[in-house]
Amino acid sequence: xxxxxxxxxxxxxxxxxxxxxxxxxRLFDGLRTNLSVGRISGVYMGVVIIAVFSLWxxxxxxxxxxxxxxxxxxxxxxxxxxxLLFALAAGAYDLSVGYTMSVVGISTALLFDSGMNWGxxxxxxxxxxxxxxxxxxxxxxxxxxxxxxxxxxxGALLQAAALGLSGARQITGFPKGFLHLSTASAGGVPLDFxxxxxxxxxxxxxxxxxxxxxxxxxxxxxxxxxxxxGVTVRRSSFFAFVLTAMYAGIAGVVLSGRIxxxxxxxxxxxxxxxFAAALLGATQIHPGRPNxxxxxxxxxxxxxxxxxxxxxxxxxxxxxxxxxxALIFAVGLAVFQRKVALWxxxxxxxxxxxxxx
Numbered sequence: 327x328x329x330x331x332x333x334x335x336x337x338x339x340x341x342x343x344x345x346x347x348x349x350x351x352r353l354f355d356g357l358r359t360n361l362s363v364g365r366i367s368g369v370y371m372g373v374v375i376i377a378v379f380s381l382w383x384x385x386x387x388x389x390x391x392x393x394x395x396x397x398x399x400x401x402x403x404x405x406x407x408x409x410l411l412f413a414l415a416a417g418a419y420d421l422s423v424g425y426t427m428s429v430v431g432i433s434t435a436l437l438f439d440s441g442m443n444w445g446x447x448x449x450x451x452x453x454x455x456x457x458x459x460x461x462x463x464x465x466x467x468x469x470x471x472x473x474x475x476x477x478x479x480x481g482a483l484l485q486a487a488a489l490g491l492s493g494a495r496q497i498t499g500f501p502k503g504f505l506h507l508s509t510a511s512a513g514g515v516p517l518d519f520x521x522x523x524x525x526x527x528x529x530x531x532x533x534x535x536x537x538x539x540x541x542x543x544x545x546x547x548x549x550x551x552x553x554x555x556g557v558t559v560r561r562s563s564f565f566a567f568v569l570t571a572m573y574a575g576i577a578g579v580v581l582s583g584r585i586x587x588x589x590x591x592x593x594x595x596x597x598x599x600x601f602a603a604a605l606l607g608a609t610q611i612h613p614g615r616p617n618x619x620x621x622x623x624x625x626x627x628x629x630x631x632x633x634x635x636x637x638x639x640x641x642x643x644x645x646x647x648x649x650x651x652a653l654i655f656a657v658g659l660a661v662f663q664r665k666v667a668l669w670x671x672x673x674x675x676x677x678x679x680x681x682x683x
Contacts, residue, residue, distance in 0.1 A: 365610065365611055365612075365613065366610060366611065366623065367609070367610065368606070368607075368609075368610045368620070368623040368624055368627045369610075369623060371627060372623070372626065372627045372630055375627070375630050375631050375634060376388070376630060378634070379630075379634035379637070379638070382634075382638065383634070383637055383638060386637050387633075387634055387637055390514070392633060392637070394511070394514065394515075394516055395633070396626065396629050396630060396633050397515065397516050397519040397626075398516035398518055398519055398584070399629065399633075400625050400626060400628075400629040401516065401518035401519050401521065401522040401580060401584075402427075402518075402577045402580050402581045402584065402596065403577075403596060403599045403600055403603055403625055403629070404522045404526070404603070404621070404622060404625040404626075405521075405522050405525055405573055405576055405577040405580060406423050406424075406427065406573060406574050406577040406596060406600045407599075407600045407601075407603040407604045407607070407621050407624075407625055408522075408525060408526050408529045408573060408604075408618055408621055408622070409423070409525075409529070409569060409570045409571075409572065409573020409574055409576075409577070410423060410570055410573070410574075410600055410601070410604045411529060411533065411570075411604060411607075411616045411617070411618060411621060412529070412532075412533070412542065412566040412567075412569040412570045412573075413473070413566050413567060413570040414546070414604055414605075414608070414616040415533060415539070415542040415543050415545075415546050415566065415615075415616050416542045416545045416546050416562065416563045416566045417545055417546035417547075417549060418466060418473035418563060418566065418567070419473045419474050419477060420462060420473065420477045420567060420570045420571070420574075421474065421477040421478045421481050421597065422458065422462060422477040422478075422480045422481035422484055422571075422574075423570065423571070423574040423577075423593075423596075423597065423600055424481070424574075424593040424594045424595070424596045424597035424600065425480075425481040425482075425484035425485050425488065425593055425594060426455055426458050426484060426571050426574040426575060426578065426593065427574050427575070427577050427578030427581060427592075427593030427596060428484065428485065428488040428578065428589070428590055428591060428592060428593030428594065429454065429455075429458070429484050429487055429488045429491070429578070429593075430451045430452070430454055430455050430574070430575040430578035430579060431451075431578040431579065431581060431582040431588040431589070431592070431593065432488050432491050432492045432497065432588050432589075432590055433450070433451050433454050433491065434447050434448060434450070434451035434578075434579055434582060434588065435492075435497040435498075435500065435582060435587075435588035436491060436492075436497065437450060437451070438499070438500055438501055438504070439497065439499060444500075444501040444503060444504040448504075448579050451575060451578070451579055452572060452575045452576060452579065454575065455571045455572050455574055455575020455576070455578070456568055456571060456572050456575070458480065458484065458571045458575075459567045459568035459569070459570060459571025459572060460564075460567075460568055461480060462476060462477055462480055462567040462570075462571065463563070463564035463565070463566075463567035463568055464564070465479075465480070466563070466564075466567065467560040467561075467563050467564045467567075468560070468564075485590075485591070485594065488590035488591070488593075489590045489591075491590075492588070492589075492590045494590060495590075496587050496588065496589045496590075497587065497588040497589075498586065498587050498588075500582070500583065500586055500587075504583055505583060505586055507583065508580065508582075508583025508584050509583070509584065518580050518584060521580065522622075525573065525576065526618050526619075526621075526622060529573075529618050530617075530618040530619070532569075533617070533618065538562060538565070541557045541558070541562045542562055542563070542566055543615065544557050545557060545559055545562060545563055546616075577596075578593060581593070581596075598646065598649050598650065598653065599628065599645075599649050601653060602624070602628060602649045602650075602652045602653040603621055603624045603625040603628060604616060604621050604624075605653060606620075606624035606627070606628070606652055606653070606655070607619075607620035607621030607622070607623060607624035607625070608620060608621075609624075610623050610624060611623070624652075628648065628649060628652055631648055632644065632645045632648050632649070635648065
């Protein structure tokens with residue numbers, strides 16, 4: 327009897343140990359997958375870039391000032407790029423985001439100049455951005471115009487509106503409270519970067535943890551298949567344009583506050599960096615899918631490389647070259663990843679057929 331109990335205890339202990347070993351292996355496999363180059367290559371590239379420029383420019387690059395400048399300087403790009411994910415998730419493009427930033431910045435500045443309370447002026451500016459999103463969504467989803475063409479056209483109209491509203495001039499004289507909030511920091515961390523993280527968390531929750539976000543991804547993967555599955559394709563995609571424009575409007579307000587001036591053409595210069603960050607971000611964390619954290623990795627990867635090159639004496643156009651190359655790389659890598667995934671599925675099915683025959 328005693329020997330029987332002893333054998334049972336040994337078997338139970340071996341079962342527990344084998345269970346813990348299995349959990350350990352699953353944990354290790356999960357970490358290996360999540361930390362693989364295929365998922366976070368941007369992080370490893372960022373580490374390499376920081377190491378190279380820190381050795382090359384030890385007096386100016388690895389400093390707190392540079393760190394704060396990169397965090398704050400890319401908050402605008404990050405906010406607009408995160409907002410662009412709503413349209414990209416639904417398989418659409420919004421080329422008007424930069425021009426939306428310009429119009430909202432000019433409109434808000436004019437409201438400041440009229441003596442309006444700056445909080446109310448900012449709210450109206452963001453509502454203007456939402457109205458732009460409504461127009462984009464209506465053109466694409468209810469008139470059936472391709473998103474690329476529709477938003478390119480509205481972008482041209484918005485550029486004209488920004489020039490007309492401003493009289494083709496820069497507008498200054500922002501309220502001190504607004505400027506202070508835009509340039510403040512908390513514990514050495516720029517407030518606009520903290521604001522970016524907050525908006526990123528909101529976008530991540532919407533895209534990943536709500537039925538609306540799942541519908542957007544379903545539309546992006548296959549519009550007709552999503553419709554047949556019962557997804558309200560038009561309505562969901564329509565609101566994706568509204569959210570993208572709203573984030574662009576917020577980015578325009580942050581940009582105006584950061585530089586203390588509203589310019590009718592400043593937003594257009596952000597168009598390439600925004601798309602570069604969002605598309606390069608789709609190769610990170612969840613390769614092949616636009617996602618928030620991959621976009622933030624890409625945003626600051628591009629910012630770090632650009633900052634290093636500029637501190638090394640690069641001219642003002644070096645940022646455009648860096649972002650252009652990154653955009654080509656991002657699109658090329660996405661295409662390559664899709665081909666690899668397709669090849670793996672074909673090979674897996676071929677093996678399954680061979681085993682069954």
